[in-house]
Amino acid sequence: MSPEAQTGPATQIANDLRAAIANGTLQPGAKLPTVRDLAEQYGVSRNTAAKAIAQLSNEGRIVTRYGSGAYVREAHPVRRVGQDRYAKSNWANSTVEVYRDERHEGEPAEQQGTQTQEVTLLSADERVAQALGVEVGADVYERDRIMFRDGKPTHLVTSYYRREDVEGTAIIDSRPGMAGSGGSFAILAERGLAPDEMTEELFARMPTVEEMVSLDLPPGEPVVEQWRTTRTAEGRVIEYAKGVHPASRFVWSYTFKIPD
Amino acid sequence: MSPEAQTGPATQIANDLRAAIANGTLQPGAKLPTVRDLAEQYGVSRNTAAKAIAQLSNEGRIVTRYGSGAYVREAHPVRRVGQDRYAKSNWANSTVEVYRDERHEGEPAEQQGTQTQEVTLLSADERVAQALGVEVGADVYERDRIMFRDGKPTHLVTSYYRREDVEGTAIIDSRPGMAGSGGSFAILAERGLAPDEMTEELFARMPTVEEMVSLDLPPGEPVVEQWRTTRTAEGRVIEYAKGVHPASRFVWSYTFKIPD
DNA sequence: TAGTGGTCTAGACCACTTC
DNA sequence: AAGTGGTCTAGACCACTAA
Structure with missing residues (x-):
């Protein structure tokens, strides 16, 4: 990982989305903004926005559906x-x-x-x-x-x-x-x-x-x-x-x- | 994830390295090839090689040391x-x-x-x-x-x-x-x-x-x-x-x- | 067909380690 | 100073979904 605090744009986007999921702004099952929208809103390249989405996916917080979108992961029956x-x-x-x-x-x-x-x-x-x-x-x-x-x-x-x-x-x-x-x-x-x-x-x-x-x-x-x-x-x-x-x-x- | 089998270059590099770790070619603590070397060997961009390294890191199989290299994760005392x-x-x-x-x-x-x-x-x-x-x-x-x-x-x-x-x-x-x-x-x-x-x-x-x-x-x-x-x-x-x-x-x- | 996630390139720059 | 991991851009193409 990065040596100090991670302050890159991709990390910032991931943090924002993660917070939105944590505080309920984005409910389970809700669709996240598209990669293209995120790129525009944050003024970054699509690649960078996609990296943020991939990060959350790796953390298990969202699921992505190819060609459809990224969604907050549903609660699982335990x-x-x-x-x-x-x-x-x-x-x-x-x-x-x-x-x-x-x-x-x-x-x-x-x-x-x-x-x-x-x-x-x-x-x-x-x-x-x-x-x-x-x-x-x-x-x-x-x-x-x-x-x-x-x-x-x-x-x-x-x-x-x-x-x-x-x-x-x-x-x-x-x-x-x-x-x-x-x-x-x-x-x-x-x-x-x-x-x-x-x-x-x-x-x-x-x-x-x-x-x-x-x-x-x-x-x-x-x-x-x-x-x-x-x-x-x-x-x-x-x-x-x-x-x-x-x-x-x-x-x-x-x-x-x-x-x- | 991708719909079918993942056959992109980054995935291929990750698979090769993962296999090398699994079969002992790369022992715990061993240094992996550098991102630049991998890019050259596989004929891909540095970005792609870095992605393979990041993937293995996310899987917990290697650790990366900033400015130094990537290394097979050591066995942990349990x-x-x-x-x-x-x-x-x-x-x-x-x-x-x-x-x-x-x-x-x-x-x-x-x-x-x-x-x-x-x-x-x-x-x-x-x-x-x-x-x-x-x-x-x-x-x-x-x-x-x-x-x-x-x-x-x-x-x-x-x-x-x-x-x-x-x-x-x-x-x-x-x-x-x-x-x-x-x-x-x-x-x-x-x-x-x-x-x-x-x-x-x-x-x-x-x-x-x-x-x-x-x-x-x-x-x-x-x-x-x-x-x-x-x-x-x-x-x-x-x-x-x-x-x-x-x-x-x-x-x-x-x-x-x-x-x- | 249009929209979306996923991947890749080529080049650039930065932060850090090592010598 | 040289080497290395990490990040970002701008653009391109692909695979898939949904209407």
């Missing part, structure tokens, strides 16, 4: 993600699915289906091996999914399982929907590997280009990467999973007793 | 933030501080001190009022802090307390360091308001301009915003706090039993 989504009551009866409590009110469950699923048998890298408690290079199953809702991608999940834990189950059936959107816990429980404890680690970062495409992310939208380790009551790890979630659509909630 | 940081053993003895377990090995505790602290008595807005269980407009204390480590800002914390809970305590003493970096739990416990349960809600977003300045954030660095509600065993809320953390420097970890 999903609150708490420990309850894993509740045993959701999967003890294997006909229901995990994530049930995340469903919008009145929304048919059918709209939640997994749309893509890809299962491969591969050699565990160091990270996965350590998490699953197998040796590096051992065969493990990877299940790669893109989760959809209302026809739009919501998040990515990549799960890893010890081979012997899931061999022959619907979990590794590549046909989409065979394991539902979370029936894996019920299936594991039936095999005597009932989930009991979980560790979730999360952090945020900017998305990769591939993630921007898969999740249809606008510029300036970070993602939350989550690593989930699921264990049985005996402490055996039965699933190690990575999730990639668009930051603006999820709030993560954890409630716990303060430890001694 | 702090793992788990429930243990609130453990009672850390504050039951009021001479020690919370966050003790986050300290780097061998690093003097003194380097962790709060550097700025600002306390104000203000009227609770709806969010704070609801969280603290007081009426909207009631007087509450706000304690605004910037936390430092090794002379550099690490995160922002804004805490809210019910007036009667903290009146006359060191918690609302504006002199920096009076409440240490977490002695507030010990102080509250001494008043019969021992923390027992906590809810943390978090999500990621791009920072505001003010946060970029306060936290010395590079472009392309998201922040994690955390809202923490602390309750006594009786369920009374004794602190409601907002934290703003640079995304790349923290990993959040939660371990819990799967609920029934």
Whole structure:
């Protein structure tokens, strides 16, 4: 960045527009002045005005529609993600699915289906091996999914399982929907590997280009990467999973007793 | 963004450099080709080459040093933030501080001190009022802090307390360091308001301009915003706090039993 | 067809680092 | 003094939207 305060025309235009968005002069969904109008109003070149628009886009404050205009970004429906989504009551009866409590009110469950699923048998890298408690290079199953809702991608999940834990189950059936959107816990429980404890680690970062495409992310939208380790009551790890979630659509909630 | 695949020269340069970073050809800390060199190599204008550099900067993959060059961003030391940081053993003895377990090995505790602290008595807005269980407009204390480590800002914390809970305590003493970096739990416990349960809600977003300045954030660095509600065993809320953390420097970890 | 966002050029100047 | 990142201009062209 610039060494001192940024006082160039492009920065000034961006600041003005940002303030207008912040104080409500420009409501969500409102159309911003065109690049050409801004250039004229501020007496700068079109290039400079466009730079201000691009800046706000990178900050995630506006979206631009090619050939149409730039618009203040709409508020996003946010999903609150708490420990309850894993509740045993959701999967003890294997006909229901995990994530049930995340469903919008009145929304048919059918709209939640997994749309893509890809299962491969591969050699565990160091990270996965350590998490699953197998040796590096051992065969493990990877299940790669893109989760959809209302026809739009919501998040990515990549799960890893010890081979012997899931061999022959619907979990590794590549046909989409065979394991539902979370029936894996019920299936594991039936095999005597009932989930009991979980560790979730999360952090945020900017998305990769591939993630921007898969999740249809606008510029300036970070993602939350989550690593989930699921264990049985005996402490055996039965699933190690990575999730990639668009930051603006999820709030993560954890409630716990303060430890001694 | 562009409607189809992005195949402009600037995008191509950015892609090439991004790939070089990803595959290790350009190691962290390595200097990228200069804008002028890139322009010549690709046969484009300097402007276009600069755009590619700016793009990678916005993605958080490189940092640019004015007058010096562009460099692959160094790996950041990451702090793992788990429930243990609130453990009672850390504050039951009021001479020690919370966050003790986050300290780097061998690093003097003194380097962790709060550097700025600002306390104000203000009227609770709806969010704070609801969280603290007081009426909207009631007087509450706000304690605004910037936390430092090794002379550099690490995160922002804004805490809210019910007036009667903290009146006359060191918690609302504006002199920096009076409440240490977490002695507030010990102080509250001494008043019969021992923390027992906590809810943390978090999500990621791009920072505001003010946060970029306060936290010395590079472009392309998201922040994690955390809202923490602390309750006594009786369920009374004794602190409601907002934290703003640079995304790349923290990993959040939660371990819990799967609920029934 | 007209309007709009996105990109690029060629040249210029500025602010800062490095030597 | 030389090198480098950052910004800006004026003009051009392209891709897409909307009527």
